[in-house]
Structure formats: structure tokens, C-alpha cells
Amino acid sequence: MSDRNVYDYPPRFNLRSFFNRFGKLIISLIVIGVILLFAFDSFYTIKEEEQAVVITFGKASAVNTAGLHFKLPLIQKVKKVNTTIQGFTIGYDATTNQNIEKESMMITRDFNFVNVDFFVEYKVSDPVKALYASDEPVTILKNIAQSSIRSVVGRYDVDSVITTGKNEIQSEIKQSILEKLNRQDIGIQLVNISIQDAEPPTEEVMKAFKSVETAKQGKETAINNATKYQNEQLPQAEAKVDRILQEAESTKTKRINEANAEVAKFNKMYEEYIKNPAITKQRMFYEAMESILPDLKVIIDSSDSGIQKLLPLDQLMEGGARE
Amino acid sequence: MKKTIARLIMIIVLLAAVAVFYSSMIITYENQYSVVKRFGKIERVIDKAGISLKVPFIDTVSAVPKSIQFYDMPESDVITQDKQAMVVDNYVLWRVVDLVAFNQNLNSSVAAAEGRIDATVYNAIKNVIGNLSQAEVISGRDGELDNKIIDYIGDSMKQYGIELISVETKRLDLPVDNRNAVYERMISERAQKAATYTAEGEAEAQKIRNETDKQVAISISNAEAQAAAIIAEGEAEYMRILANAYNTPEKSEFYTFIRALEAAKASLTGEEKTLILSADSPLAKIFYNID
Numbered sequence: 078m079s080d081r082n083v084y085d086y087p088p089r090f091n092l093r094s095f096f097n098r099f100g101k102l103i104i105s106l107i108v109i110g111v112i113l114l115f116a117f118d119s120f121y122t123i124k125e126e127e128q129a130v131v132i133t134f135g136k137a138s139a140v141n142t143a144g145l146h147f148k149l150p151l152i153q154k155v156k157k158v159n160t161t162i163q164g165f166t167i168g169y170d171a172t173t174n175q176n177i178e179k180e181s182m183m184i185t186r187d188f189n190f191v192n193v194d195f196f197v198e199y200k201v202s203d204p205v206k207a208l209y210a211s212d213e214p215v216t217i218l219k220n221i222a223q224s225s226i227r228s229v230v231g232r233y234d235v236d237s238v239i240t241t242g243k244n245e246i247q248s249e250i251k252q253s254i255l256e257k258l259n260r261q262d263i264g265i266q267l268v269n270i271s272i273q274d275a276e277p278p279t280e281e282v283m284k285a286f287k288s289v290e291t292a293k294q295g296k297e298t299a300i301n302n303a304t305k306y307q308n309e310q311l312p313q314a315e316a317k318v319d320r321i322l323q324e325a326e327s328t329k330t331k332r333i334n335e336a337n338a339e340v341a342k343f344n345k346m347y348e349e350y351i352k353n354p355a356i357t358k359q360r361m362f363y364e365a366m367e368s369i370l371p372d373l374k375v376i377i378d379s380s381d382s383g384i385q386k387l388l389p390l391d392q393l394m395e396g397g398a399r400e
Numbered sequence: 401m402k403k404t405i406a407r408l409i410m411i412i413v414l415l416a417a418v419a420v421f422y423s424s425m426i427i428t429y430e431n432q433y434s435v436v437k438r439f440g441k442i443e444r445v446i447d448k449a450g451i452s453l454k455v456p457f458i459d460t461v462s463a464v465p466k467s468i469q470f471y472d473m474p475e476s477d478v479i480t481q482d483k484q485a486m487v488v489d490n491y492v493l494w495r496v497v498d499l500v501a502f503n504q505n506l507n508s509s510v511a512a513a514e515g516r517i518d519a520t521v522y523n524a525i526k527n528v529i530g531n532l533s534q535a536e537v538i539s540g541r542d543g544e545l546d547n548k549i550i551d552y553i554g555d556s557m558k559q560y561g562i563e564l565i566s567v568e569t570k571r572l573d574l575p576v577d578n579r580n581a582v583y584e585r586m587i588s589e590r591a592q593k594a595a596t597y598t599a600e601g602e603a604e605a606q607k608i609r610n611e612t613d614k615q616v617a618i619s620i621s622n623a624e625a626q627a628a629a630i631i632a633e634g635e636a637e638y639m640r641i642l643a644n645a646y647n648t649p650e651k652s653e654f655y656t657f658i659r660a661l662e663a664a665k666a667s668l669t670g671e672e673k674t675l676i677l678s679a680d681s682p683l684a685k686i687f688y689n690i691d
Contacts, residue, residue, distance in 0.1 A: 134451035135429040179489075179571065184538055189586050190579065209430035211468040220472070220491045223570035224546075231538060231572075235586075261468060261493065261565065282583050285590035292594035296601030303605035307612040314616035318623035325627030329634025336641035343645055343655065350654055358657060365661045374674040 118150035126161045128204045137205045158204040162268050165215070167222060168194035169273075182278060183227050189235035190278040195250075197222050198268040206264025214263040218254075221261075222270060225253035239275050239286070247272055423456035431467040435499055435508065436460075445499050464508050468565060469494050471514050477575065478526050484534040485578065488525055489571035490549075492517055494557075494564050501561030516560055521567055524552040537572065545569060 123129050128141045132154045140146060148155060165171070168181030181192045199218055201207045207214050229249045233242050247270065254267050277283045350357045426446060428434040434446040437460050446452055447466065454461065475489040494517060496502045506512040528548045529537055537545065549567050557564055574582060646655045668675065 132429070135427040136450040137430045182573065183571075184573065186538075188535075188538065188582065189589075190582055205430065209467055211470060212431075212465075213470055216472075217468070217470050217493065220470070220568070220570055224491075224568035227570060227572065228543060257566070257568075263468060277586070278579075279583055282586050282590075285587040285594075289590050289594045289597065292597035292601075296597045296604070299601035299605040300608065303608035303612075307608050310612045310616050314619050318619050321620065321623040321627045322630070325630035328627075328631045329637070332631075332634035332638045333641065336638040340641055340645040343651075343658070346658070347651055347654055351650065354650075354654070361658070361661060365665055369665055369668045372671065372673060373668060376674060376676040377679050378676055 115150040118148075120145055120147050121155045122146070123157070126159065127157050128160050128201070130156045130158060130204050130208055132156065137209060139204045141204075156208060158201050158207055160201050160204070162198050162200045164196055164198040165219060166194065166196055166273070167219065167226065168192070180223065183230050185230060185235045185238055186232055187234040190282075191230070191235055191238050191275055192278050193226070193230060193238065193275045194273040195222070195226060195270055196273050197270045199265050200268055201264060202266035203264035206262060208264070210263045211261070214265045217261065217263055218258065218265055218267070221257045222250075222254050225250050225257065229253060235277075239277065243272050243275065420456045424453050426452045426454050426461050428452065429463075431465060432463040433466050433496070433499055435462050435464055435503065437462070442500060442503060462508055464496055464499055464502065465510060466496070469496075469510065469513075471517055473518060473521060475571070476522060476525075478529045480529055480534045480537055481531055482533045485575045486529065486534065486537065487571065487573045487575055488529070488569060489573075490521065490525060490567060490569050492521055492564055492568075493566045494562055496561055497563045498558070498561030501559060503561075505560045513560065513562055517557070517562070517564070520553055520556060521549070521564075524549045524567075528552050545572075 121129065122145050123140060123143045125143045128139060129146070130137050130139055131148060133149070133152065169176050176192065176194075178192075181194050182190055183193060185191055197218070199215070203210075211217055229246055230238055232249075233246055236242075238246060251267065251270050254270060258265070258267055277286045426434050426436065428446045428449050428451075430449040434452070436443045436446065436454055438455070438458055443459060471492045471494065473490045473492065475487055478486050478488055480486060494513070496513075499508075502508055502513070506516065528545065532545075546566070546568050550564065553564060553567070646652045667673075
């Protein structure tokens, strides 16, 4: 041994002396490393929005209080599970907004195609089951959702899907998913599913649908116009009715007044007349004749010899009323 | 030297101990069964998660999934009873229920199980849909079709130690080349609907106008009738007043005379009128005198 010492040069690089010099240091480094490893592997933190599953020799248990927790280093393993509400889309790609026809295209009860997009929200309700009851709980949820969507939409006609029935359809789908999910018990829970978009499948079909809307509006417009006509005509007619009645009333009153006026005039004339009836009568007769005769041809008929004379009254009355 | 050999032996023994320790330990996770076999024969099955022991080196352990398995079937074409092509896309949820059968028949392989499931379910779908018309297939999607498929499969998967939890149709569609026909039909349906709305609108509008015109005509006609009655009242009043005024023979006579003169005036004024008088009328006498 001592011989070797002679040949080892420089002696301080001899393996043994190396160990002698650094051995303790290396060992203490390893020990420190192991201690650090144990130290760091013996605690973990849970945030408010997550829960942890601690696995001890394969056996899992859930820890759900936020904060700092201890565990057995190396032996216990911790898996963290996000317990916030998460979501995914069906029918379109959330990042590119591109339609995924295989997911969105479906047949309605009345053999129409519709393009319907959905947004599904879920959260983990049981972290242990979410990790272990199935391999891909979210994929299963998505497939359950797709199956439910198709069977519910298949029960409605296209008009309900596109317009009026959305809420009803949504809640039926939700019900269906909840039932199916409940049967599988895979640790996740449906929060909500909502219809994003429900549209006819192609541009042309869309146009045809829009034309129905236009026709519907046109119908309303036609009815409104007719109602407008009605609203104009009825008051006008009322006014006309009023005019007719008012005119009738005025005619009636006028007539009565005429009668009264005539009677008054007659009474006055009669008063005068009755003082000397014969003369007044004569006077009135001749006055009348004066006003009539200038314009007349007069034929006098003597009953024994027929028509005797035609008076040229024009000449006779020359310078009379005619000018 | 002896010291070195002794150290070496110690290290080997230590390693062997560790190997034996590990080999005698079974860790079973929550999502698996541990199947313990001795010389190829299933000795026992551990279905609780945790740690357990086995005979080292002699017992072998294999893990079999305990969790629900999801199998997404490839999309496939099927023909309905009325010879219509359709595209179906199904998924299957299944799990291992009988570990012995699963091991014996499928060698505990999930892939092998999926192969079996695929063949069986596809066959069932093809047969069930093949016995239904397209209309029945579409309207029967509400669980009915899936139930029929499960009924068709029956317990034929039992021999493999597998239970099909559910077989569901996530897509049931017409092939792309059939779609255009459907689009055409949809468009024509819409056109018809639009035409109906337009016609309805016109008809209803016309009805409202007709109703309006009728109401207007009726109320004016009523008003006219009422007006005539009012005017007649006026006329009656007129006559009554006049008749009352001429209620003595003298008055009556005078009135007749005045009316006669007025009538004569009214009828004899104007152009081209001719008066024929009897020769013994007072007027004629006047004319004779003139002559």
C-alpha cells in the first residue's frame, strides 16, 4: 500500500485521498438533497378553485379545503382537479369559430336539416370519480350531450328549432343530459347547456327561410294597411252620417220655417184682402197677367167656330217686358 | 479481500430484499382491478384500491380497468328498410364485469374488447335500422332506437365479461348526396309557406276592407233613411202648419186664388209658351176689346 503512495502523483489526486477530502462533503450534499426532497414533497397547496386527490398506495381520497396541506413524501401522490365551471362547444370550433358540420347538422321531426351550435358548461362535482370513474369524463359528457341534442331536436319541427322552441328544447336537452350523466356517475356535473345558434343549413335554404319571414311581415303589413284603411274610413263615414243627419235636421227646420213664413205672409195678405175681397182679387189677377202675358202666345177658342184668332202678342205688347 | 466480498454479498442481499419487497407488493388504483395469477391461473381479484401483498415472483399481477370505458365507433353507412342510405355514428359506454371471462376470452385486453364491441354493435345497428323505414329511424331517435339496438345485442357480450352500459347514437344523418334533395324540398316548402302567408295577408286585408266598406255603406244608408224620416217630419209639420192656417172657408178660398195665380205665373213664364183661352173667359174678353 505504501508502495503505491510513491507512484501516485500528485498524491492528493489519489482516489482514496479524494474520498478522504471530499467524501464527507458529497455524503452531506446527498443527505441535504434527500432532506430537501422530502421537505418539498411533504406539503402541497390547494387554491380556492381546485380540489386535490391524495393517492396513498393507489387509494384515493379527496381534500377540498384550500390552503397548505401535508403529505407523506414519496408515498403519497397528489393530483389537483380544477373545480371551476368549464365549458366546451358543440357544433363549432371555439378558437376559429369555424362550423363543425358533423356536430351541428341534424334532422328535425319534419325532415329538415338545421345547423345548431351549443355551449356546454360543466364542473367537477366529485374529484375522485372525475379522475377514476372513467378515463375521459369530458369526452363522455360531450358524447352524451350530442346524443341528447339529436334526440331532442329530432322531436321538434324546424320552425320550433330555429325560432319559438329554443328555450323548451334547451331545457329538454338539459334534462336528458342530467339523467344520462346521473346514470353514469362519472364525477362531473352539467351546469348549463345553451343553444348558441340555430340556422338553416345552406345559404339558399336560409334565403328561403328569410323569404318566409318577409312574407310574414308582408302579411302583417297588408293587414295593417287594411286596418289603417278601416281606421280612416269609419270616422269619415261617421262624419258623413253626421252631415246627412244635420242636413236633414236643417231641411226639416227650414221647411217648418217656410211654413211659418208662408202662413205669416198669408195672414198679412188675408188681413188686407178681407177688407175688400172682390177688388183685391181683381187687382191681383191683373197684376199677374201683366207679368205673364208679354212672353205668351195666346190662342182664343170660341167654342162654336173653333180657333178664331191668333193674336200676334209680340207686336201687341211691343215695348213690354221683353227687351 | 474478505471484507470486500462480505460487502458485496451484503449489497446483493439488500438488493434482493428490495426486489422481494417490491415483488410482493400490489398497488391497486381506484380505476382498476388487480388480477393476481399464479402459474397463469387467476388466484384472486383485488377490487379495492390500496396496497396488498402477494407471493413474490410466483404470483403475477395484471391491471384490468374498472372505470367506465368510452368507445367511439367509427361512422358507418347503413341502409333502411325502404332502401335509404343513412350515416350513423355511435358511441358505447362499457365496463368489465366478469374478470375471468374477460381474461379467458379477450386476454384482458381493452383493444380486443373494443374490437368485439365494434363488431357486435355495428351488426346490431345495421340489423335494427335495416328493419325500420327512414321515417321510423328519424322519429325513433328518442331513445327508442338505442333501446332496440341494446335489445338486439341482448346479453351476447356477457361471454366476454363485458357489460354495455349504453349504446347511443350521436349522429344520424343522410349521406351528403341525399342532402341536396332535402335542401330542395326545404326550399320548396318554404316557398309554399311564404305564398300562404302572402295570400293570407291579402285575404285578411281584403276582408277588413270589405267589412269597412260594408259598415260605411250601412251606416250611411241608415243615416239617409233617418234623414228621410226627419225631412218627412219637416214636411208633415209644414203641411200641418199650412192646413191650420187656411182653416176658414174665406181663407181657404183666398189661398186657392193666390196659389192659382202663382201656379199660372210659374207655368207661363219662360220662352215659347202658348196660352189657349176660351172665348168667354174674362181675359179673352179683354183681348177682344183691344182688338
